[in-house]
Amino acid sequence: MKHTKLALGTAALLALAQPAFAQDQVLTIAGSGGVVKEITEKVFLPAFEETTGWKTKFIAAESNILLEVRTMLASGKMLYDAMEVSAANYPIGVKDDLLAPIDYDLLDPDGELPEQAKKEFGVVAAAYSTVLVQRTDKNPEGRKMESWADFWDVETFPGPRSLNPQPQYTLEFALLADGVAREDLYDVLGTEEGLDRAFAKLDEIKPHIPVWWSSGAQSVQLLSDGEVFYSSTYNGRVAKLQESGIPAEIVWNGGALHTSYVGIPKNAPNYEAAHDWIRVRTMRPDLELEYVKQLPYPNFAPGLFDAMPEDVAKTMPTYPANADVQFVANDTFWAENLDEIRERFDEWLLE
Amino acid sequence: MKMRPILWLFLPAALLLAAFIVLPSFDLFRASVFDPEFSTKHFQRLFERGVYLDVMWRTIRVSLAVAVLCTVIGYPVAFFINLQPRRRQTILLFLILIPMWMSILIRTYAWIVVLGRDGLVNEALAALGFTTEPVQMLFTSGAVLAAMVQILLPIQILTCYAAMTEIDLDLIRAARVLGARPRQALARVFLPLSLDGTLTGLVIIFMLSMGFFITPALLGGRQDRMIANLIEFQVQRLNWSFAAALGVVLLVLTVAMIVLLRAGGRMLARRILKGGL
Numbered sequence: 001m002k003h004t005k006l007a008l009g010t011a012a013l014l015a016l017a018q019p020a021f022a023q024d025q026v027l028t029i030a031g032s033g034g035v036v037k038e039i040t041e042k043v044f045l046p047a048f049e050e051t052t053g054w055k056t057k058f059i060a061a062e063s064n065i066l067l068e069v070r071t072m073l074a075s076g077k078m079l080y081d082a083m084e085v086s087a088a089n090y091p092i093g094v095k096d097d098l099l100a101p102i103d104y105d106l107l108d109p110d111g112e113l114p115e116q117a118k119k120e121f122g123v124v125a126a127a128y129s130t131v132l133v134q135r136t137d138k139n140p141e142g143r144k145m146e147s148w149a150d151f152w153d154v155e156t157f158p159g160p161r162s163l164n165p166q167p168q169y170t171l172e173f174a175l176l177a178d179g180v181a182r183e184d185l186y187d188v189l190g191t192e193e194g195l196d197r198a199f200a201k202l203d204e205i206k207p208h209i210p211v212w213w214s215s216g217a218q219s220v221q222l223l224s225d226g227e228v229f230y231s232s233t234y235n236g237r238v239a240k241l242q243e244s245g246i247p248a249e250i251v252w253n254g255g256a257l258h259t260s261y262v263g264i265p266k267n268a269p270n271y272e273a274a275h276d277w278i279r280v281r282t283m284r285p286d287l288e289l290e291y292v293k294q295l296p297y298p299n300f301a302p303g304l305f306d307a308m309p310e311d312v313a314k315t316m317p318t319y320p321a322n323a324d325v326q327f328v329a330n331d332t333f334w335a336e337n338l339d340e341i342r343e344r345f346d347e348w349l350l351e
Numbered sequence: 352m353k354m355r356p357i358l359w360l361f362l363p364a365a366l367l368l369a370a371f372i373v374l375p376s377f378d379l380f381r382a383s384v385f386d387p388e389f390s391t392k393h394f395q396r397l398f399e400r401g402v403y404l405d406v407m408w409r410t411i412r413v414s415l416a417v418a419v420l421c422t423v424i425g426y427p428v429a430f431f432i433n434l435q436p437r438r439r440q441t442i443l444l445f446l447i448l449i450p451m452w453m454s455i456l457i458r459t460y461a462w463i464v465v466l467g468r469d470g471l472v473n474e475a476l477a478a479l480g481f482t483t484e485p486v487q488m489l490f491t492s493g494a495v496l497a498a499m500v501q502i503l504l505p506i507q508i509l510t511c512y513a514a515m516t517e518i519d520l521d522l523i524r525a526a527r528v529l530g531a532r533p534r535q536a537l538a539r540v541f542l543p544l545s546l547d548g549t550l551t552g553l554v555i556i557f558m559l560s561m562g563f564f565i566t567p568a569l570l571g572g573r574q575d576r577m578i579a580n581l582i583e584f585q586v587q588r589l590n591w592s593f594a595a596a597l598g599v600v601l602l603v604l605t606v607a608m609i610v611l612l613r614a615g616g617r618m619l620a621r622r623i624l625k626g627g628l
Contacts, residue, residue, distance in 0.1 A: 209573070211489075350581075
């Protein structure tokens with residue numbers, strides 16, 4: 001294992017060392033490959049080069065970006081100036097001290113970014129949600145679900161339901177249904193009594209869940225077949241469902257908003273220029289609009305939604321009316337507590 | 352070293368077994384008690400928590416039910432085929448083989464279409480006026496049982512049929528000539544002679560059922576999980592040592608049950624031979 005890490009790190013160093021020495025004004029950015037890389041190179045990189053006069057180098061870090069960063073830090077030479085940080089990686093990066101704090105006075109002196117977009121060690125680059133979806137044709141006459149409390153209300157809304165068999169973003173929904181305020185979710189979940197309370201609430205709904213979905217595709221399939229009338233799912237899936245002619249509707253209220261970030265690794269050689277990059281990546285509505293057209297993962301670029309056609313805007317998880325009623329999934333909490341809670345959850349499922 | 356030439360024929364199978372059965376089994380045992388230090392904690396967890404015992408017990412119950420149902424349905428079918436003229440036997444066997452050529456996954460999905468809320472059965476029930484609300488059939492134990500029996504039934508029919516073709520029908524005729532009534536001839540001559548093959552089929556189906564994964568995962572509810580589903584679940588969670596412990600338990604349970612079934616079958620055979628049914 002140690003040798004693999006070393007080899008990986010050395011390979012990364014060798015690959016990067018040359019251009020970094022050869023040219024001074026080059027910003028090295030690490031991120032995902034594939035479509036994300038394609039669009040980033042087409043949309044964001046030229047804009048950054050134009051506005052700053054810097055050159056860029058985009059590295060698709062396919063394997064394990066944190067491992068690379070860790071190796072570079074250990075070797076004393078950080079080669080990345082900025083990097084994409086996934087929701088799951090963010091808390092680990094913070095805990096293991098791999099990220100540099102964002103200087104918001106430098107990035108956003110006029111305070112244009114909303115609070116939701118700003119994290120200590122990263123700025124929101126993309127967002128998606130886990131939400132409640134209802135088959136509107138299965139609802140009782142003239143009624144619609146509006147919250148997780150409605151999801152739990154099997155008297156008013158009879159019919160089979162489905163949830164994800166993983167504790168994260170299922171326990172939160174149970175607590176919301178039990179009347180916990182959005183801002184208190186993780187405080188409650190962090191206590192033994194709060195956890196018991198979430199499980200007690202899940203006990204109530206368990207008999208009404210004939211099947212637990214294990215992939216986004218399955219949740220949509222179950223709704224489409226009419227096997228379940230109500231389910232949690234990823235917001236991006238719902239459009240596909242509607243396109244196939246199924247009358248389905250998202251309940252944004254109580255949805256879990258997940259975000260991935262763009263951040264700066266510790267000891268990055270061009271800390272200030274990295275901020276210029278983050279500004280281009282997260283605060284330019286014109287560029288973001290181009291991006292969202294191809295990948296429906298919006299961020300909090302100010303004014304993004306003014307430029308978007310209203311019907312498209314309304315389907316985005318960060319559309320203000322949608323974002324305001326959701327809670328932001330606390331990945332730090334789950335990074336610390338997932339293993340323990342998951343064991344209990346798994347056994348609860350089997351009971 | 353000199354070896355009798357005929358023994359060389361055994362070598363490929365021995366190598367294959369060693370490479371793909373013996374060594375991986377050894378690895379499985381090792382993984383179940385090392386994590387990374389020696390520890391029996393995974394087995395303790397397995398036997399201390401009621402939920403895992405429930406799943407084990409359910410796996411045995413379902414597998415037994417499937418094996419017995421397949422036998423009860425399959426034996427008469429095989430008997431019927433065996434009585435047909437030669438040409439018709441070929442056609443009937445062909446018809447039974449066709450579904451076996453389709454993947455288990457596809458046959459399981461087909462059951463979703465049949466048993467779903469908007470499925471064939473529910474629509475038929477509603478059209479005939481038996482029900483107003485769709486009956487929940489998918490994600491129940493009944494759905495799992497029905498699909499498993501349908502998937503494994505051809506194996507039992509073929510095994511029974513193979514055993515029956517070995518029986519000289521003149522023996523039945525002889526019993527009749529010596530004064531046995533048809534039912535007696537069947538119970539005291541034909542049945543005991545076909546028993547061994549039937550028992551083999553039953554054990555094979557039991558064995559296959561113990562490791563069934565797709566069908567309970569797709570057609571069953573939370574309460575229908577079997578050991579194989581539990582193993583997959585733990586592998587997904589990266590609890591590989593716990594998954595290995597579950598694998599060991601599945602292996603031991605299956606072998607133990609096979610021994611029991613065989614012994615029970617032999618006792619039954621002796622009883623039948625002595626005094627008939």
